[in-house]
Amino acid sequence: MARRVWLLGGSGKVGGHVARMLAADGIAVTTVSRRRHNPGSPHPHVSLDLAAPGTALPLGADDVAINLTEATTTDHVLAILRQGATLLETSATEEYVLPTRDAVRAARPPGTLVDCVGVAPGLTNLMAHELVRTHPGIRHLHIGGELGLGEHAGAAATRWFLDGLGARTAAKVNGTWQEVPTGSFSRKFAFHPDRPARRAIAYPFVEQTLLAEDFNSGIDTVLTYLALSPPWITRLLSAGLRLGAGPVASRRAESLTRFLMRFPPLGETSTRIVVEGEDHAGNRASITLETGEQSRATAAIIAATARAVDPMRPAGLTTIVDWLTVDDAVAALKDAHPRTRLARTAVDRTETAIPGKIPNGVTP
Numbered sequence: 001m002a003r004r005v006w007l008l009g010g011s012g013k014v015g016g017h018v019a020r021m022l023a024a025d026g027i028a029v030t031t032v033s034r035r036r037h038n039p040g041s042p043h044p045h046v047s048l049d050l051a052a053p054g055t056a057l058p059l060g061a062d063d064v065a066i067n068l069t070e071a072t073t074t075d076h077v078l079a080i081l082r083q084g085a086t087l088l089e090t091s092a093t094e095e096y097v098l099p100t101r102d103a104v105r106a107a108r109p110p111g112t113l114v115d116c117v118g119v120a121p122g123l124t125n126l127m128a129h130e131l132v133r134t135h136p137g138i139r140h141l142h143i144g145g146e147l148g149l150g151e152h153a154g155a156a157a158t159r160w161f162l163d164g165l166g167a168r169t170a171a172k173v174n175g176t177w178q179e180v181p182t183g184s185f186s187r188k189f190a191f192h193p194d195r196p197a198r199r200a201i202a203y204p205f206v207e208q209t210l211l212a213e214d215f216n217s218g219i220d221t222v223l224t225y226l227a228l229s230p231p232w233i234t235r236l237l238s239a240g241l242r243l244g245a246g247p248v249a250s251r252r253a254e255s256l257t258r259f260l261m262r263f264p265p266l267g268e269t270s271t272r273i274v275v276e277g278e279d280h281a282g283n284r285a286s287i288t289l290e291t292g293e294q295s296r297a298t299a300a301i302i303a304a305t306a307r308a309v310d311p312m313r314p315a316g317l318t319t320i321v322d323w324l325t326v327d328d329a330v331a332a333l334k335d336a337h338p339r340t341r342l343a344r345t346a347v348d349r350t351e352t353a354i355p356g357k358i359p360n361g362v363t364p
């Protein structure tokens with residue numbers, strides 16, 4: 001078990017939940033962020049701008065740092081790992097995660113990086129790996145997340161969502177890498193066991209790239225999608241993106257974040273993930289998860305990973321699948337949200353017809 005957990009961004013929404021969960025297990029927590037104090041928190045707080053060059057935290061080799069900021073420079077990440085500590089990375093941003101991976105591969109520090117820690121990426125990676133392991137014929141993976149707007153995400157997570165609206169990310173589709181602008185196509189997912197399938201739009205989560213690399217030639221397609229609940233917001237978003245609003249929203253992400261944070265929460269407080277796999281014959285298998293408030297669910301998985309990491313295990317670049325199983329993650333989610341449900345299904349193509357506007361050839 002970690003000697004001390006340093007929560008980089010511990011004064012934020014997800015960080016507050018993680019701090020409470022780890023402290024309840026008797027783990028010593030220190031929060032780190034730019035503000036001078038972390039009001040209402042019983043934990044020691046370090047005031048530090050993690051984006052500034054030359055910043056350093058005095059970590060011990062069995063300490064764990066959890067990064068909830070997307071502000072740390074690559075030098076700072078390496079400084080943590082050179083002290084032999086473990087760093088849990090929660091970012092879903094490709095431009096942030098890929099250079100961090102490259103730097104760790106090149107520098108080979110003694111510490112351990114665990115990336116893709118959270119719900120998406122994180123739980124999505126665990127579900128995709130389990131699906132491919134248990135259904136080796138799968139060639140196409142479609143990963144859909146539905147976020148209920150009954151809870152405000154933190155400012156950093158809202159900003160990340162807006163930044164992604166203008167993205168033109170590369171994705172592997174039918175064996176070739178293609179540029180996929182956000183919202184350029186959609187697909188329906190059975191997010192709810194007892195309601196009609198809901199449309200989700202193409203949206204670039206980092207696992208779209210990482211899972212395609214993990215599975216390499218074994219998988220032809222990895223695409224990630226986002227839906228918002230209530231579903232009319234997804235339809236509105238999709239229409240706006242078709243009219244070219246994505247790059248504008250990205251450019252104005254900072255002011256739009258402030259604007260959206262003032263809106264009242266809307267609809268249900270829920271998080272749903274569907275990972276759907278399809279083989280060459282069109283047979284499908286899926287894992288579907290339903291849980292509660294997104295920031296608390298993210299925190300539950302981060303806390304479970306922090307408990308699982310072992311400084312005695314091999315160092316270097318690892319990901320959440322090296323430390324948790326789907327069942328471990330679901331157990332942690334049930335502690336946070338007792339109504340969490342997981343379903344595993346495998347269906348013959350004759351029994352299923354999930355409609356969707358998807359790129360040519362993704363489905364037979």
Ligand SMILES: NC(=O)c1ccc[n+]([C@@H]2O[C@H](COP(=O)([O-])OP(=O)(O)OC[C@H]3O[C@@H](n4cnc5c(N)ncnc54)[C@H](OP(=O)(O)O)[C@@H]3O)[C@@H](O)[C@H]2O)c1
Pocket residue numbers: 008009010011012013014015032033034035048049050051052067068069070071090091092116117118119120121122153154155156157158160295298
């Ligand atoms: N994998 C997943 O499923 C998942 C899901 C949701 C969120 N996340 C991750 O969690 C992060 C936090 O989300 P959130 O909803 O908790 O956002 P949030 O409430 O805005 O929290 C962001 C935290 O980062 C701190 N921070 C920002 N810039 C900093 C800097 N330059 N130096 C030091 N601290 C800085 C902020 O404090 P100050 O302003 O005081 O500095 C705050 O404590 C997101 O960026 C994302 O990477 C991951």
